[in-house]
Amino acid sequence: QKEVEQNSGPLSVPEGAIASLNCTYSDRGSQSFFWYRQYSGKSPELIMFIYSNGDKEDGRFTAQLNKASQYVSLLIRDSQPSDSATYLCAVEEGYSTLTFGKGTMLLVSP
Amino acid sequence: GAVVSQHPSWVICKSGTSVKIECRSLDFQATTMFWYRQFPKQSLMLMATSNEGSKATYEQGVEKDKFLINHASLTLSTLTVTSAHPEDSSFYICSARPGGTGTDTQYFGPGTRLTVL
Numbered sequence: 001q002k003e004v005e006q007n008s009g010p011l012s013v014p015e016g017a018i019a020s021l022n023c024t025y026s027d028r029g030s031q032s033f034f035w036y037r038q039y040s041g042k043s044p045e046l047i048m049f050i051y052s053n054g055d056k057e058d059g060r061f062t063a064q065l066n067k068a069s070q071y072v073s074l075l076i077r078d079s080q081p082s083d084s085a086t087y088l089c090a091v092e093e094g095y096s097t098l099t100f101g102k103g104t105m106l107l108v109s110p
Numbered sequence: 111g112a113v114v115s116q117h118p119s120w121v122i123c124k125s126g127t128s129v130k131i132e133c134r135s136l137d138f139q140a141t142t143m144f145w146y147r148q149f150p151k152q153s154l155m156l157m158a159t160s161n162e163g164s165k166a167t168y169e170q171g172v173e174k175d176k177f178l179i180n181h182a183s184l185t186l187s188t189l190t191v192t193s194a195h196p197e198d199s200s201f202y203i204c205s206a207r208p209g210g211t212g213t214d215t216q217y218f219g220p221g222t223r224l225t226v227l
Contacts, residue, residue, distance in 0.1 A: 034215070034216075036218075041201075041223075042220070042221070043201075043203045043218045043219060043220050043221040044154070044203070044218050045218070046215065046216075046217065046218075049215055088153065088154070097144065097156055097159060098144075098156070098216060100153045100154045101153060102152070102153040103153055
């Protein structure tokens, strides 16, 4: 069974700091990796996706993928209080379904 | 772009009644739509995968006769919770994947909160 593991947190960082969110997955055949942000009571919102090993940057967000270690991370630079949310890591093999982690709660204090 | 809507956003119903939830892709055609359920403080659990024009594929443990899914067009999928009971109270979220673009990204609807009394 495919598993995606995330630390539930909460991860607390001060405003302006870098938040680092981590995710490991069990299925070596996984090809696509996604980070979603979910505010309380709302549905997930796509932040980034990454397919290849290495880093991918989009504004304040950087996704990092290491397939050999089965590890994907999300860095948020210059964290803002509005970034406080639960961040969901999702993994997809081929063109099929997403397996979600349970999410990491991020709290950014002013 | 890639906007997905759901209707209704919330619904309260009596035990034993049926509830229909609509999921629409507003600015793209979705060959595949997904239905998830999320209980408080839990992650999203996939219920079923719906492909336009064919029967939905249900995940293990999801009763297909209770959760009826119809993907009648490339922009609309519906989930009907039949004979709802209080334990069906949850946050139901659909997602849609654009077809023909070479991407496997899923875009989520805003969710429907179902409360069964």
